[in-house]
Amino acid sequence: MESSGDNARLGFGKMGYGCNHYRRRCKIRAPCCNEIFPCRLCHNESTKDRHEICRHDVQRVICVICDTEQAVAQVCSNCGVNMGQYFCGVCKFYDDDIEKRQYHCNECGICRIGGKENFFHCQKCGSCYSIDLRDKHVCVENSMRHNCSICYEYLFDSLKVTTVLKCGHTMHSQCFHEMLKHDKYSCPICSKTVADMSRAWRKLDEETEATVMPENYRFKKVWILCNDCNDTTEVFFHVIGQKCSHCDSYNTRVVAPPVLPR
Structure with a gap:
Protein backbone atom coordinates (compact mmCIF):
# COMPACT_ATOMS: atom_id res chain seq x y z
CA MET A 1 0.00 0.00 0.00
CA ARG A 101 -7.61 12.98 -21.46
CA GLN A 102 -4.83 11.27 -23.35
CA TYR A 103 -5.13 7.71 -24.61
CA HIS A 104 -3.06 5.41 -26.80
CA CYS A 105 -4.62 4.07 -30.00
CA ASN A 106 -3.02 0.78 -31.03
CA GLU A 107 -4.29 1.10 -34.61
CA CYS A 108 -2.96 4.65 -35.02
CA GLY A 109 0.20 3.67 -33.17
CA ILE A 110 0.31 6.99 -31.29
CA CYS A 111 -1.30 8.75 -28.32
CA ARG A 112 -4.28 11.02 -28.87
CA ILE A 113 -6.29 13.36 -26.66
CA GLY A 114 -9.98 13.83 -25.87
CA GLY A 115 -10.87 10.61 -24.06
CA LYS A 116 -10.90 7.15 -25.64
CA GLU A 117 -14.66 6.80 -25.07
CA ASN A 118 -15.28 9.75 -27.40
CA PHE A 119 -13.46 8.33 -30.43
CA PHE A 120 -13.39 5.30 -32.68
CA HIS A 121 -10.73 4.16 -35.12
CA CYS A 122 -11.90 4.03 -38.73
CA GLN A 123 -9.95 1.23 -40.38
CA LYS A 124 -10.34 2.56 -43.93
CA CYS A 125 -9.55 6.20 -43.10
CA GLY A 126 -6.72 4.97 -40.88
CA SER A 127 -7.32 7.37 -37.99
CA CYS A 128 -9.39 8.10 -34.89
CA TYR A 129 -12.58 10.07 -35.47
CA SER A 130 -15.26 11.41 -33.13
CA ILE A 131 -17.97 8.87 -32.36
CA ASP A 132 -20.41 11.42 -33.83
CA LEU A 133 -18.98 10.46 -37.23
CA ARG A 134 -19.42 6.70 -36.87
CA ASP A 135 -21.32 5.52 -39.97
CA LYS A 136 -21.86 9.20 -40.85
CA HIS A 137 -18.77 10.13 -42.85
CA VAL A 138 -17.39 9.40 -46.31
CA CYS A 139 -14.38 7.11 -45.96
CA VAL A 140 -11.21 8.17 -47.74
CA GLU A 141 -8.31 5.77 -47.45
CA ASN A 142 -5.58 7.18 -45.18
CA SER A 143 -7.40 10.52 -45.17
CA MET A 144 -5.31 11.92 -42.31
CA ARG A 145 -1.93 10.85 -43.66
CA HIS A 146 -1.30 13.98 -45.71
CA ASN A 147 -0.61 17.67 -45.18
CA CYS A 148 -3.40 20.12 -44.42
CA SER A 149 -4.32 21.61 -47.79
CA ILE A 150 -4.31 25.13 -46.28
CA CYS A 151 -1.29 25.33 -43.95
CA TYR A 152 0.55 22.19 -45.19
CA GLU A 153 1.20 20.79 -41.71
CA TYR A 154 1.07 16.97 -41.53
CA LEU A 155 -2.34 16.07 -40.12
CA PHE A 156 -1.96 12.57 -38.71
CA ASP A 157 -0.04 13.52 -35.58
CA SER A 158 -0.84 17.24 -35.51
CA LEU A 159 -1.66 18.75 -32.11
CA LYS A 160 -4.36 20.92 -33.68
CA VAL A 161 -8.04 19.95 -33.96
CA THR A 162 -9.02 18.58 -37.36
CA THR A 163 -12.29 18.63 -39.31
CA VAL A 164 -13.65 15.91 -41.59
CA LEU A 165 -15.34 17.54 -44.59
CA LYS A 166 -18.52 16.26 -46.22
CA CYS A 167 -16.42 14.73 -48.99
CA GLY A 168 -14.29 12.79 -46.48
CA HIS A 169 -11.11 14.86 -46.83
CA THR A 170 -9.60 16.46 -43.74
CA MET A 171 -7.96 19.71 -42.69
CA HIS A 172 -7.35 21.68 -39.51
CA SER A 173 -10.57 23.09 -38.04
CA GLN A 174 -9.00 26.54 -37.77
CA CYS A 175 -7.92 26.40 -41.42
CA PHE A 176 -11.42 25.28 -42.41
CA HIS A 177 -13.06 28.26 -40.69
CA GLU A 178 -10.49 30.66 -42.18
CA MET A 179 -11.29 29.25 -45.61
CA LEU A 180 -15.02 29.92 -45.09
CA LYS A 181 -14.27 33.46 -43.91
CA HIS A 182 -12.65 34.09 -47.30
CA ASP A 183 -15.75 32.81 -49.11
CA LYS A 184 -14.11 29.56 -50.21
CA TYR A 185 -16.74 26.82 -50.02
CA SER A 186 -15.19 23.93 -51.93
CA CYS A 187 -12.70 21.29 -50.84
CA PRO A 188 -9.16 22.23 -51.99
CA ILE A 189 -8.54 18.57 -52.86
CA CYS A 190 -11.65 17.39 -54.73
CA SER A 191 -13.55 20.69 -55.24
CA LYS A 192 -16.79 19.35 -53.74
CA THR A 193 -18.95 21.79 -51.76
CA VAL A 194 -18.15 21.71 -48.04
CA ALA A 195 -21.18 23.62 -46.67
CA ASP A 196 -24.92 23.94 -47.22
CA MET A 197 -25.12 26.20 -50.26
CA SER A 198 -28.86 25.93 -50.98
CA ARG A 199 -29.51 29.61 -50.15
CA ALA A 200 -26.59 30.70 -52.31
CA TRP A 201 -27.82 28.57 -55.21
CA ARG A 202 -31.31 30.11 -54.93
CA LYS A 203 -29.76 33.58 -55.02
CA LEU A 204 -27.83 32.65 -58.16
CA ASP A 205 -31.09 31.35 -59.66
CA GLU A 206 -32.61 34.79 -59.10
CA GLU A 207 -29.58 36.61 -60.51
CA THR A 208 -29.51 34.36 -63.56
CA GLU A 209 -33.19 34.92 -64.22
CA ALA A 210 -32.78 38.68 -63.85
CA THR A 211 -29.72 38.89 -66.10
CA VAL A 212 -30.66 38.60 -69.75
CA MET A 213 -27.87 37.41 -71.99
CA PRO A 214 -27.15 39.28 -75.26
CA GLU A 215 -28.98 37.90 -78.28
CA ASN A 216 -25.81 36.39 -79.76
CA TYR A 217 -25.20 34.33 -76.59
CA ARG A 218 -28.75 33.51 -75.54
CA PHE A 219 -28.89 30.08 -77.13
CA LYS A 220 -25.24 29.09 -76.88
CA LYS A 221 -24.55 25.87 -74.99
CA VAL A 222 -21.55 24.47 -73.13
CA TRP A 223 -20.68 21.16 -71.58
CA ILE A 224 -20.11 21.33 -67.82
CA LEU A 225 -18.81 19.00 -65.14
CA CYS A 226 -20.45 19.27 -61.72
CA ASN A 227 -17.90 19.10 -58.93
CA ASP A 228 -20.57 17.96 -56.46
CA CYS A 229 -22.25 15.04 -58.27
CA ASN A 230 -19.67 14.44 -61.04
CA ASP A 231 -22.42 14.65 -63.67
CA THR A 232 -21.50 15.95 -67.12
CA THR A 233 -24.23 17.69 -69.08
CA GLU A 234 -24.87 20.30 -71.76
CA VAL A 235 -26.47 23.55 -70.55
CA PHE A 236 -27.09 27.06 -71.80
CA PHE A 237 -24.10 29.34 -71.24
CA HIS A 238 -24.65 32.17 -68.76
CA VAL A 239 -22.28 34.79 -67.46
CA ILE A 240 -23.54 34.32 -63.85
CA GLY A 241 -22.77 30.63 -63.81
CA GLN A 242 -23.77 27.22 -65.10
CA LYS A 243 -26.26 25.23 -63.00
CA CYS A 244 -26.08 21.46 -62.82
CA SER A 245 -29.39 20.04 -64.04
CA HIS A 246 -28.87 16.91 -61.93
CA CYS A 247 -28.25 18.30 -58.41
CA ASP A 248 -28.95 22.06 -58.88
CA SER A 249 -25.42 23.01 -57.83
CA TYR A 250 -23.55 25.95 -59.33
CA ASN A 251 -20.26 24.37 -58.29
CA THR A 252 -19.51 23.49 -61.89
CA ARG A 253 -16.81 24.04 -64.46
CA VAL A 254 -17.00 24.37 -68.21
CA VAL A 255 -15.35 21.47 -70.03
CA ALA A 256 -16.20 22.74 -73.51
CA PRO A 257 -16.28 26.49 -74.27
CA PRO A 258 -19.26 28.19 -75.91
CA VAL A 259 -19.21 28.59 -79.65
CA LEU A 260 -18.75 32.33 -80.10
CA PRO A 261 -20.56 34.25 -82.89
CA ARG A 262 -18.51 35.39 -85.84
Whole structure:
Protein backbone atom coordinates (compact mmCIF):
# COMPACT_ATOMS: atom_id res chain seq x y z
CA MET A 1 0.00 0.00 0.00
CA GLU A 2 1.32 3.45 -0.95
CA SER A 3 1.79 5.90 1.92
CA SER A 4 1.02 9.61 1.83
CA GLY A 5 4.78 10.18 1.64
CA ASP A 6 5.02 8.00 -1.45
CA ASN A 7 2.18 9.90 -3.10
CA ALA A 8 3.78 13.23 -2.23
CA ARG A 9 7.08 12.12 -3.75
CA LEU A 10 5.38 10.87 -6.92
CA GLY A 11 3.51 14.14 -7.34
CA PHE A 12 6.38 16.47 -6.49
CA GLY A 13 6.71 19.25 -9.10
CA LYS A 14 3.58 18.27 -11.04
CA MET A 15 2.75 20.89 -13.74
CA GLY A 16 5.78 22.89 -12.63
CA TYR A 17 8.14 21.78 -15.37
CA GLY A 18 8.09 21.28 -19.11
CA CYS A 19 8.01 23.32 -22.32
CA ASN A 20 5.56 25.07 -24.60
CA HIS A 21 4.28 21.70 -25.80
CA TYR A 22 3.96 19.56 -22.66
CA ARG A 23 4.12 19.83 -18.88
CA ARG A 24 6.42 17.04 -17.72
CA ARG A 25 9.21 16.28 -15.31
CA CYS A 26 11.75 14.84 -17.67
CA LYS A 27 13.71 15.61 -20.81
CA ILE A 28 14.64 13.22 -23.60
CA ARG A 29 17.92 12.29 -25.20
CA ALA A 30 17.38 12.34 -28.96
CA PRO A 31 18.39 8.97 -30.42
CA CYS A 32 19.29 10.60 -33.76
CA CYS A 33 21.75 13.27 -32.60
CA ASN A 34 22.33 12.27 -28.93
CA GLU A 35 21.38 15.76 -27.69
CA ILE A 36 18.95 16.59 -24.86
CA PHE A 37 15.61 18.35 -25.46
CA PRO A 38 12.47 19.03 -23.37
CA CYS A 39 10.43 16.95 -25.87
CA ARG A 40 10.56 15.60 -29.42
CA LEU A 41 8.69 18.64 -30.78
CA CYS A 42 11.28 20.99 -29.28
CA HIS A 43 13.91 18.90 -31.06
CA ASN A 44 12.03 19.01 -34.38
CA GLU A 45 11.63 22.79 -34.19
CA SER A 46 15.23 23.51 -33.27
CA THR A 47 17.24 21.31 -35.62
CA LYS A 48 18.70 23.21 -38.56
CA ASP A 49 18.56 20.27 -40.97
CA ARG A 50 14.92 19.67 -40.02
CA HIS A 51 15.36 15.98 -39.14
CA GLU A 52 12.69 14.63 -36.81
CA ILE A 53 12.62 12.18 -33.93
CA CYS A 54 10.61 9.00 -34.25
CA ARG A 55 8.79 8.97 -30.91
CA HIS A 56 9.11 5.19 -30.60
CA ASP A 57 12.92 5.32 -30.86
CA VAL A 58 13.48 7.33 -27.66
CA GLN A 59 15.33 5.16 -25.13
CA ARG A 60 16.79 7.55 -22.54
CA VAL A 61 15.23 10.30 -20.42
CA ILE A 62 16.59 12.72 -17.82
CA CYS A 63 14.63 13.49 -14.66
CA VAL A 64 14.48 17.29 -14.24
CA ILE A 65 14.07 16.97 -10.47
CA CYS A 66 17.31 15.09 -9.74
CA ASP A 67 19.03 15.26 -13.17
CA THR A 68 19.39 11.47 -13.38
CA GLU A 69 19.58 9.95 -16.85
CA GLN A 70 17.89 6.58 -17.14
CA ALA A 71 15.93 4.21 -19.34
CA VAL A 72 12.38 5.19 -20.29
CA ALA A 73 9.97 4.63 -17.36
CA GLN A 74 7.23 6.61 -15.65
CA VAL A 75 8.87 6.86 -12.21
CA CYS A 76 12.42 8.18 -11.73
CA SER A 77 14.72 5.36 -10.63
CA ASN A 78 16.68 7.74 -8.37
CA CYS A 79 14.31 10.20 -6.65
CA GLY A 80 11.02 8.36 -7.15
CA VAL A 81 9.22 11.29 -8.75
CA ASN A 82 6.51 10.64 -11.32
CA MET A 83 8.03 12.08 -14.50
CA GLY A 84 4.62 12.31 -16.16
CA GLN A 85 1.13 11.90 -14.73
CA TYR A 86 0.22 10.37 -18.09
CA PHE A 87 2.81 7.96 -19.45
CA CYS A 88 2.87 5.78 -22.55
CA GLY A 89 5.65 3.24 -22.82
CA VAL A 90 4.95 2.67 -26.51
CA CYS A 91 5.21 6.32 -27.57
CA LYS A 92 7.76 7.15 -24.84
CA PHE A 93 5.43 10.02 -24.00
CA TYR A 94 5.03 11.95 -20.73
CA ASP A 95 2.49 14.66 -19.85
CA ASP A 96 1.35 16.05 -16.48
CA ASP A 97 -1.69 17.78 -17.97
CA ILE A 98 -4.12 14.85 -17.81
CA GLU A 99 -7.09 17.15 -18.43
CA LYS A 100 -6.30 16.52 -22.09
CA ARG A 101 -7.61 12.98 -21.46
CA GLN A 102 -4.83 11.27 -23.35
CA TYR A 103 -5.13 7.71 -24.61
CA HIS A 104 -3.06 5.41 -26.80
CA CYS A 105 -4.62 4.07 -30.00
CA ASN A 106 -3.02 0.78 -31.03
CA GLU A 107 -4.29 1.10 -34.61
CA CYS A 108 -2.96 4.65 -35.02
CA GLY A 109 0.20 3.67 -33.17
CA ILE A 110 0.31 6.99 -31.29
CA CYS A 111 -1.30 8.75 -28.32
CA ARG A 112 -4.28 11.02 -28.87
CA ILE A 113 -6.29 13.36 -26.66
CA GLY A 114 -9.98 13.83 -25.87
CA GLY A 115 -10.87 10.61 -24.06
CA LYS A 116 -10.90 7.15 -25.64
CA GLU A 117 -14.66 6.80 -25.07
CA ASN A 118 -15.28 9.75 -27.40
CA PHE A 119 -13.46 8.33 -30.43
CA PHE A 120 -13.39 5.30 -32.68
CA HIS A 121 -10.73 4.16 -35.12
CA CYS A 122 -11.90 4.03 -38.73
CA GLN A 123 -9.95 1.23 -40.38
CA LYS A 124 -10.34 2.56 -43.93
CA CYS A 125 -9.55 6.20 -43.10
CA GLY A 126 -6.72 4.97 -40.88
CA SER A 127 -7.32 7.37 -37.99
CA CYS A 128 -9.39 8.10 -34.89
CA TYR A 129 -12.58 10.07 -35.47
CA SER A 130 -15.26 11.41 -33.13
CA ILE A 131 -17.97 8.87 -32.36
CA ASP A 132 -20.41 11.42 -33.83
CA LEU A 133 -18.98 10.46 -37.23
CA ARG A 134 -19.42 6.70 -36.87
CA ASP A 135 -21.32 5.52 -39.97
CA LYS A 136 -21.86 9.20 -40.85
CA HIS A 137 -18.77 10.13 -42.85
CA VAL A 138 -17.39 9.40 -46.31
CA CYS A 139 -14.38 7.11 -45.96
CA VAL A 140 -11.21 8.17 -47.74
CA GLU A 141 -8.31 5.77 -47.45
CA ASN A 142 -5.58 7.18 -45.18
CA SER A 143 -7.40 10.52 -45.17
CA MET A 144 -5.31 11.92 -42.31
CA ARG A 145 -1.93 10.85 -43.66
CA HIS A 146 -1.30 13.98 -45.71
CA ASN A 147 -0.61 17.67 -45.18
CA CYS A 148 -3.40 20.12 -44.42
CA SER A 149 -4.32 21.61 -47.79
CA ILE A 150 -4.31 25.13 -46.28
CA CYS A 151 -1.29 25.33 -43.95
CA TYR A 152 0.55 22.19 -45.19
CA GLU A 153 1.20 20.79 -41.71
CA TYR A 154 1.07 16.97 -41.53
CA LEU A 155 -2.34 16.07 -40.12
CA PHE A 156 -1.96 12.57 -38.71
CA ASP A 157 -0.04 13.52 -35.58
CA SER A 158 -0.84 17.24 -35.51
CA LEU A 159 -1.66 18.75 -32.11
CA LYS A 160 -4.36 20.92 -33.68
CA VAL A 161 -8.04 19.95 -33.96
CA THR A 162 -9.02 18.58 -37.36
CA THR A 163 -12.29 18.63 -39.31
CA VAL A 164 -13.65 15.91 -41.59
CA LEU A 165 -15.34 17.54 -44.59
CA LYS A 166 -18.52 16.26 -46.22
CA CYS A 167 -16.42 14.73 -48.99
CA GLY A 168 -14.29 12.79 -46.48
CA HIS A 169 -11.11 14.86 -46.83
CA THR A 170 -9.60 16.46 -43.74
CA MET A 171 -7.96 19.71 -42.69
CA HIS A 172 -7.35 21.68 -39.51
CA SER A 173 -10.57 23.09 -38.04
CA GLN A 174 -9.00 26.54 -37.77
CA CYS A 175 -7.92 26.40 -41.42
CA PHE A 176 -11.42 25.28 -42.41
CA HIS A 177 -13.06 28.26 -40.69
CA GLU A 178 -10.49 30.66 -42.18
CA MET A 179 -11.29 29.25 -45.61
CA LEU A 180 -15.02 29.92 -45.09
CA LYS A 181 -14.27 33.46 -43.91
CA HIS A 182 -12.65 34.09 -47.30
CA ASP A 183 -15.75 32.81 -49.11
CA LYS A 184 -14.11 29.56 -50.21
CA TYR A 185 -16.74 26.82 -50.02
CA SER A 186 -15.19 23.93 -51.93
CA CYS A 187 -12.70 21.29 -50.84
CA PRO A 188 -9.16 22.23 -51.99
CA ILE A 189 -8.54 18.57 -52.86
CA CYS A 190 -11.65 17.39 -54.73
CA SER A 191 -13.55 20.69 -55.24
CA LYS A 192 -16.79 19.35 -53.74
CA THR A 193 -18.95 21.79 -51.76
CA VAL A 194 -18.15 21.71 -48.04
CA ALA A 195 -21.18 23.62 -46.67
CA ASP A 196 -24.92 23.94 -47.22
CA MET A 197 -25.12 26.20 -50.26
CA SER A 198 -28.86 25.93 -50.98
CA ARG A 199 -29.51 29.61 -50.15
CA ALA A 200 -26.59 30.70 -52.31
CA TRP A 201 -27.82 28.57 -55.21
CA ARG A 202 -31.31 30.11 -54.93
CA LYS A 203 -29.76 33.58 -55.02
CA LEU A 204 -27.83 32.65 -58.16
CA ASP A 205 -31.09 31.35 -59.66
CA GLU A 206 -32.61 34.79 -59.10
CA GLU A 207 -29.58 36.61 -60.51
CA THR A 208 -29.51 34.36 -63.56
CA GLU A 209 -33.19 34.92 -64.22
CA ALA A 210 -32.78 38.68 -63.85
CA THR A 211 -29.72 38.89 -66.10
CA VAL A 212 -30.66 38.60 -69.75
CA MET A 213 -27.87 37.41 -71.99
CA PRO A 214 -27.15 39.28 -75.26
CA GLU A 215 -28.98 37.90 -78.28
CA ASN A 216 -25.81 36.39 -79.76
CA TYR A 217 -25.20 34.33 -76.59
CA ARG A 218 -28.75 33.51 -75.54
CA PHE A 219 -28.89 30.08 -77.13
CA LYS A 220 -25.24 29.09 -76.88
CA LYS A 221 -24.55 25.87 -74.99
CA VAL A 222 -21.55 24.47 -73.13
CA TRP A 223 -20.68 21.16 -71.58
CA ILE A 224 -20.11 21.33 -67.82
CA LEU A 225 -18.81 19.00 -65.14
CA CYS A 226 -20.45 19.27 -61.72
CA ASN A 227 -17.90 19.10 -58.93
CA ASP A 228 -20.57 17.96 -56.46
CA CYS A 229 -22.25 15.04 -58.27
CA ASN A 230 -19.67 14.44 -61.04
CA ASP A 231 -22.42 14.65 -63.67
CA THR A 232 -21.50 15.95 -67.12
CA THR A 233 -24.23 17.69 -69.08
CA GLU A 234 -24.87 20.30 -71.76
CA VAL A 235 -26.47 23.55 -70.55
CA PHE A 236 -27.09 27.06 -71.80
CA PHE A 237 -24.10 29.34 -71.24
CA HIS A 238 -24.65 32.17 -68.76
CA VAL A 239 -22.28 34.79 -67.46
CA ILE A 240 -23.54 34.32 -63.85
CA GLY A 241 -22.77 30.63 -63.81
CA GLN A 242 -23.77 27.22 -65.10
CA LYS A 243 -26.26 25.23 -63.00
CA CYS A 244 -26.08 21.46 -62.82
CA SER A 245 -29.39 20.04 -64.04
CA HIS A 246 -28.87 16.91 -61.93
CA CYS A 247 -28.25 18.30 -58.41
CA ASP A 248 -28.95 22.06 -58.88
CA SER A 249 -25.42 23.01 -57.83
CA TYR A 250 -23.55 25.95 -59.33
CA ASN A 251 -20.26 24.37 -58.29
CA THR A 252 -19.51 23.49 -61.89
CA ARG A 253 -16.81 24.04 -64.46
CA VAL A 254 -17.00 24.37 -68.21
CA VAL A 255 -15.35 21.47 -70.03
CA ALA A 256 -16.20 22.74 -73.51
CA PRO A 257 -16.28 26.49 -74.27
CA PRO A 258 -19.26 28.19 -75.91
CA VAL A 259 -19.21 28.59 -79.65
CA LEU A 260 -18.75 32.33 -80.10
CA PRO A 261 -20.56 34.25 -82.89
CA ARG A 262 -18.51 35.39 -85.84
